[in-house]
Amino acid sequence: MPVPISHDQAQQQSILQKMGMGAAMGGAVGMTLGFLFGGFSIISRGAGPRGPLNTLATYMASSGGTFAFFMSIGSVIRTESQTSLTAAQFSSLQTHWRSRHLDTADRSHT
Numbered sequence: 001m002p003v004p005i006s007h008d009q010a011q012q013q014s015i016l017q018k019m020g021m022g023a024a025m026g027g028a029v030g031m032t033l034g035f036l037f038g039g040f041s042i043i044s045r046g047a048g049p050r051g052p053l054n055t056l057a058t059y060m061a062s063s064g065g066t067f068a069f070f071m072s073i074g075s076v077i078r079t080e081s082q083t084s085l086t087a088a089q090f091s092s093l094q095t096h097w098r099s100r101h102l103d104t105a106d107r108s109h110t
Contacts, residue, residue, distance in 0.1 A: 019073075026064075026070060028064075031060045034060035038059025
């Protein structure tokens with residue numbers, strides 16, 4: 001018998017979906033930066049023997065690929081945890097860190 005799908009909670013994304021989303025965001029940011037830096041390079045130093053379009057495309061592709069690679073890895077690492085804190089655990093953690101911060105502040109004033 002199939003397990004019923006709960007509609008009150010969003011489905012967890014798979015690692016490949018997270019990696020793909022990170023790569024898409026990184027690629028978009030990288031290509032934008034490649035366009036800006038490549039355009040600046042072409043304006044300030046000239047296009048070179050390959051022409052302006054090929055030079056700009058090279059800047060955009062290399063920058064986009066680099067950003068996509070690192071963002072895809074970073075998005076998987078950032079969201080690797082399968083468990084999230086409950087409200088009680090979060091409250092307990094906040095209390096612990098506040099008391100620890102107050103302890104440190106008291107020691108520094110004495």
